[in-house]
Amino acid sequence: MSVDEGLLRELTPRVIGVLVRRGADFAAAEDAVQEALLRAWTTWPGPAGAPRDPLAWLVTTAWRCHLDAVRSAAARRGREVRVDAEPAPGPGVAVDDTLRLYFLCAHPALSPAAAQALTLRAVGGLTTRQIADAFLVPESTMAQRISRAKRAVAGVDLDRPGRLPTVLRVLYLVFNAGYSGDVDLSAEAIRLTRQLVRLTDDAEAAGLLALMLLHQARRVARTRADGALVPLAEQDRSRWDTALIAEGVDVLQTALARDRLGEYQAQAAIAALHADARSVGETDWVQVVEWYDELLRLTGSPVVQLNRAVAVGEADGPRAGLAALAAVPADVPRRDAAAAHLHEADGDLATAAGLYAAAAQAAPNLAERDHLTRQAARLHQALRER
Amino acid sequence: MKYLMLKHYRGGPVKHPNAEPTMDTWTPDEVDAHLAYMDDFADRLRASGEFVSGTALAPTGTFVRHDGEGRPPVTDGPFAETKDLVAGWMVVDVESWERALELAGELSAAPGPGGKPLHEWLELRPFLESDAPVTE
Known part of the structure; x- marks a missing residue:
């Protein structure tokens, strides 16, 4: 029988949460859970099969790994340390445990690359090897990056609320890292954002989820069989995933109804207008421009200004687009x-x-x-x- | 034995008349055929167990050097127009120098305008292994 990878990944942050509540520090807990995950990968497909209660199995295994690590560290120091082999059952798994891990892994002290790696491992339950493959670096490099990241957040109080915008940013970067190796990072980012939306009930988190779903819906149409890019205007729209579009639009509408607009909702609104049009000619470019105005107001970003100029070109003709482009700084990527x-x-x-x-x-x-x-x-x- | 195959934007011995590197002046079909050939070449090396790594590089480079303790490094550039510029590389792990020559020759035959081989020069460099052999 094969390993239910989705289940393993979903349980990962909860198991880390349990170990932290039992007194392990985050870095040690995360190492122990990674070790338990690797054991699950090797033993669950074996003759005994997957355990009946996978969460309990992971907690027990990870806790034993943790104790082994503590003991061998103590032995290395030549000292005896008493550790409780069977801890008193801590408070039940708090829903917040997972959310705290999101905040910790996207801590502002971390570089974007480190935050992405740590999030994928501690919240996403990916192995170091999978993360390394996805970012096309050697496994030892990725292992080092993760362990440095853990050291950087070692002193952070897990109970203090973190900043949601940095979490959203990290998930957005993971989504954009796309696909290489055997892990689909876009799909993984969607799963993690979906989970975050359940945990936070935040309009911008929902906006980001909607944005991801609407982009994912177009993904197969965006590349030719030989890997060449197909621009939006030339995509075969019958290949867009209508179920993902419907879900994205639904998530977006619920978010917009809360009247707490942010940049991800505005970007999702633009993506939704494209998804709505059966052909490029039927796109409601006037509304697209209005959303770019909104997005520009929210971000002041020259990249948005550039995209807006392209939309103006569609809405009011290329001359108007070129006039709008004239105000975009020369060094903005993709301006040419x-x-x-x-x-x-x-x-x-x-x-x-x-x-x-x-x-x-x-x-x-x-x-x-x-x-x-x-x-x-x-x-x-x-x-x-x- | 590992070898580096270096592709240059310019530089190297006198160009074959077919070697026309500015792809934007080819037809789109010629561009497609060239890219497909390159992809196929790498895929065949993966299949034969000889591919190690490979990458393309952006066409601008900057020279950098140390400028003394406590000072930021000195830079020169970025240059888009130097005498010689590496466009990309591929590392292969093969049985012999002859095999490396054969592969570099194949890569150099990538099609250009009119579907004719480009005859581009490739630079082939053996790796110096970092360790001495275990047996003497």
Whole structure:
């Protein structure tokens, strides 16, 4: 019988919570639970099968691992330390345990990379190897990153409430890390955000969940069979996942009804308007621009300003889009690509081709670079055939 | 034996007339064919157990050096136009120098405009292993 990976991951933060309540510090508890997870991976598929009460099994196993670790550390120091082999049952597993771990793992003292790794391990229940594969670094590097992160938060009081915006930011980064190795980080980010929404009842957490669901709904349509990017306007919309869209829209509407707007809700609203349109021509670009105005008011971000200019180009024509683009600082990433798109819509293929080529040179990843190179090649070909 | 195959944006011996690196002037189909060839090449090395790692690099580089205790490092650049610039690399672990030559030759045959092989120069460098052998 195979291991129910989803169940293991879901139980991970709760088991850490139990160990911390029994007096283990976070770093030790997290190590012990990781060890217990690895044992579950090897023993549950065996002849005895998975235990009837997986949570109890994990707690017992992790606690034993913890005691072993304490004893061997004590032995290394050459001292005898008395530890209770069977602790008094602590208070029941508090719902808040998991939420506290979210806050701890996204602590502002941690770099974004460290926070993502720690969240995936302690809250997500992934093994170090899986996390390393997902971020394309050696396992030993990832193990080191995680153990340094744990040291950085060692003194943090678990009972103090943390900052939700940093947690949302970390989950957003995990979602965007996407897919490589055998773990789908986007799906994992959705699972963790869904759980967070249940724990916090926060409008922005719900907004982030809606945003993720609406993007995930388009994922299969966003790449060709050979891996090439397909821009929104050219996607086969019949391949969008309507169930995910319906759920995303539903989550978003509930969040918006609470009248506590934030940037994730505004971004989700834009994604929902795209999801609503059966073709790019049917998109309600006027409303898209209005949401970008809202988002710009909330964030003041030049990246939003750039995206807004593209939407203005659709709503009011490429000239209006180029006028809006003129106010966007020159060093904003992807500005050349946006300018190329608007110039092409305006009929200036030569300028557009040059800008696409320049954008390809500055592209932050291979998929975008190849896409932009193809765009430049397409326009150069059109110019030759004129 | 591990070998590094270095692809350069420019530099190296005199170019073959087919070697036209500015892909944005090719047709989209030629671009697709080239990228597919590269992907396929890496996949075949994975399948044969010879692939170690590989990556493409952004076309700008910055030179950096130490500038004394307590001072920030000195930088020169970023340069998009240096004499020689590494475009990317691939590391392979193969049985022999001959096999490494064969693979580099294959990679250099990636198609360009008109589907013709690019004949791009690749630089092949053997790894120096960090440990001396256990047996003497």
